[in-house]
Each structure stands twice: as structure tokens, then as C-alpha cells.
Amino acid sequence: MREKRKQAENLSRNLIATERQRIRKGLENTIGMVVTIQGHLACLSCEQVKMDLNMLQCGHNVCTDCMNEHSNTAHHRSLIRCEICSQESNVGHVGKSIPHSKICDSFIDVKKELAMLALSDSAL
Numbered sequence: 001m002r003e004k005r006k007q008a009e010n011l012s013r014n015l016i017a018t019e020r021q022r023i024r025k026g027l028e029n030t031i032g033m034v035v036t037i038q039g040h041l042a043c044l045s046c047e048q049v050k051m052d053l054n055m056l057q058c059g060h061n062v063c064t065d066c067m068n069e070h071s072n073t074a075h076h077r078s079l080i081r082c083e084i085c086s087q088e089s090n091v092g093h094v095g096k097s098i099p100h101s102k103i104c105d106s107f108i109d110v111k112k113e114l115a116m117l118a119l120s121d122s123a124l
Helices: 002-041 064-070 098-122
Strands: 053-055 061-063 079-081 088-090
Touching: 002 098, 053 064, 053 098, 061 064, 064 079
Parallel strands: none
Antiparallel strands: 053 061, 079 088
16 A cells, blocks of 8 residues: 555656646747747847837837937937848838837736746746
8 A cells, every 4th residue: 555655656746747847848938939029029229128119111110218319309300220220211200009019018018927937937
């Protein structure tokens, strides 16, 4: 009877260890995907994911703070040069993307949730 109990306990420990490894691997994969997505959503200048991103005419993003820093936004004919592709965009034609802002908002929430999961996983 004792032998069966030991076997059951060992099996249970092995199953728990395997499940922890599976969860950690999934968490690592998810973190990798989040980092990739962050690169697409971040400001090309300060590299932060912000709600106030503006899409340049080339399709790259710059936040309002960086756009104000790198161009004269008070003048609608002012140009801003993309740091990625060097294409110039007329400040008057740069605009906020509402869907993009909503995606960034959701991404920030997911990133916070993932950080909490990572912390709870390290406690295992």
C-alpha cells in the first residue's frame, strides 16, 4: 500500500512539474510575441507604446511628444522626417489613428496582465 502511495505521489509531482514547464514555455512564447507586436506599435523615436501615436505618410508611427520635438506642429507646412525610412511627411497630413490608439490601449492592458502572470509564475 505504501509503495502505491509513493508511486502516486511521484506521478503527481511529475505531472505538476510537466505542467509548470508547459506553462513557462507558453509564457516565454507569449512574451516573444508581445515584444514583436510592441515593435510595430511603438513610437519610432522614443520606442514607447503610447495612446497618442500619429501615423506618418509612410505608415510609421511617432508620438505627439516626439512629433512636437522634431517638427514645428504649429505650422501646417512643416515637415517631419521618418527615422526609419527617411520619407518626409507634411505635419498637416499626419493624423491620429483611432483604431491604432484602441489597439495600443488593449496592448498595454495585455502587457500588464502578462507581467502579473510572469510574477505569479516565478512564485511557483
